Amino acid sequence: MYTMYNVKLAGFDSETKEQIVPWINEALDGHYQIFSEEYDGNIQIDIVISKINKSFDWVKINRLRKKHLQSKLIIIMDEENLKTAPIAVNLHVQALLLNPVRKNAFIGAIKSTIAELADLPIVREMFLRRLLYGEIKTEEELKQYQTLAKMESVPNIVCLVQGTEGAQEFIENEEGRRIIRGHLRSAIKNHLSHWVKDVYFVSFPRYLAILFHIPYVYKSIREWDQIRYYLLKLIEEIQKDFGITLHAGVGSVYNEPLSLNQPYREARKALGRAISEGSLLCFYEELTKDQNLQKCIEYISNYFHEDLSIKKVANKVHLSHTYFSRLFKKELGVSFVEYVTNIRIKRAKYLLANTNDTIESIASQVGFNTPNYFSSIFKKQTGMSPSEYREAHIITVNE
Numbered sequence: 119m120y121t122m123y124n125v126k127l128a129g130f131d132s133e134t135k136e137q138i139v140p141w142i143n144e145a146l147d148g149h150y151q152i153f154s155e156e157y158d159g160n161i162q163i164d165i166v167i168s169k170i171n172k173s174f175d176w177v178k179i180n181r182l183r184k185k186h187l188q189s190k191l192i193i194i195m196d197e198e199n200l201k202t203a204p205i206a207v208n209l210h211v212q213a214l215l216l217n218p219v220r221k222n223a224f225i226g227a228i229k230s231t232i233a234e235l236a237d238l239p240i241v242r243e244m245f246l247r248r249l250l251y252g253e254i255k256t257e258e259e260l261k262q263y264q265t266l267a268k269m270e271s272v273p274n275i276v277c278l279v280q281g282t283e284g285a286q287e288f289i290e291n292e293e294g295r296r297i298i299r300g301h302l303r304s305a306i307k308n309h310l311s312h313w314v315k316d317v318y319f320v321s322f323p324r325y326l327a328i329l330f331h332i333p334y335v336y337k338s339i340r341e342w343d344q345i346r347y348y349l350l351k352l353i354e355e356i357q358k359d360f361g362i363t364l365h366a367g368v369g370s371v372y373n374e375p376l377s378l379n380q381p382y383r384e385a386r387k388a389l390g391r392a393i394s395e396g397s398l399l400c401f402y403e404e405l406t407k408d409q410n411l412q413k414c415i416e417y418i419s420n421y422f423h424e425d426l427s428i429k430k431v432a433n434k435v436h437l438s439h440t441y442f443s444r445l446f447k448k449e450l451g452v453s454f455v456e457y458v459t460n461i462r463i464k465r466a467k468y469l470l471a472n473t474n475d476t477i478e479s480i481a482s483q484v485g486f487n488t489p490n491y492f493s494s495i496f497k498k499q500t501g502m503s504p505s506e507y508r509e510a511h512i513i514t515v516n517e
Contacts, residue, residue: 128155129169141221145228162247163189165231170195176205183209184323190231194219242267246320252379260375272375273329277368278385280325288362295326301355305348353398365392368401394419395461396468406449410435422461423485428454463499470508477504
């Protein structure tokens with residue numbers, strides 16, 4: 119089997135492109151696709167080749183690096199810009215070539231880079247990323263990649279973890295990702311190794327994908343209380359040790375490897391809901407598949423802080439409020455009022471733990487008319503007053 123490499127060119131004039139494309143073809147033996155500097159799609163880029171024409175171009179390179187975290191980076195620069203070369207170390211550049219570049223040096227740099235791409239962890243991540251993007255289409259391709267990646271089983275669960283505000287820097291940083299990987303692997307090794315043999319990670323600019331395979335006996339991830347427990351424990355440990363908040367979204371169980379793109383899309387939706395509601399963990403299966411209810415839930419997520427009535431929300435999808443009330447309860451297992459209250463309390467918990475806002479201000483921000491009513495409902499839901507919750511759970515406080 120040969121590997122097809124995706125190559126992105128940036129900062130080159132047309133004449134230089136004409137010169138180096140045949141060299142790329144020779145180095146990769148024709149097994150490549152070239153993407154322009156403007157390409158901003160979802161296909162994983164394996165190699166980025168860019169030219170530094172002036173010092174400011176390093177800003178563009180930095181943006182490219184953030185966009186293509188797992189790509190190998192080859193830089194060509196003029197000698198007059200050589201004094202800026204130390205920047206390449208911080209951006210993890212694989213090869214730095216002086217212009218005018220020699221053919222042998224250029225081809226050697228690409229071949230060296232390809233050798234690094236052949237490292238097993240990188241091959242595994244590339245394989246899983248392409249599965250998540252839906253780029254692997256046939257069983258034959260799947261088996262070939264699976265053999266190269268030396269994976270006995272393909273994951274059937276996708277979980278996405280993302281930080282908010284100050285936590286985002288943590289999740290985008292390799293050290294932060296290393297900490298998350300270490301915590302999760304430790305939990306699986308110590309408590310779940312009988313069921314979960316391997317856990318894999320795929321890095322994206324804004325979030326980290328955690329993938330693993332659960333036994334076929336579990337038709338739904340929600341049936342496995344241990345996974346819920348240890349994912350929440352991971353998030354709480356990160357909160358305690360590093361003072362930041364992470365949110366997680368989990369897709370459904372898919373035992374068809376070529377369909378891994380589906381739980382990835384589901385996990386993104388669940389993650390979006392977790393962030394918008396201020397909850398730590400959300401399962402896609404907890405979201406209704408009824409399109410009218412989906413629209414209503416999205417509306418509630420955006421306007422929960424306003425004066426919401428069931429009639430007002432039902433009108434958004436042109437349903438009678440009595441029918442909408444029955445449908446809501448049937449699909450979500452809770453009444454409309456309970457659902458809105460839960461969202462408001464979840465958001466209030468986040469604000470109490472992460473801001474210096476007064477309880478009166480938080481009550482108003484989450485949609486309660488008076489602080490006293492807010493405190494009464496909060497204590498009924500959590501068993502603690504807002505001030506007691508803040509004292510017990512405060513994580514970071516904005517200056």
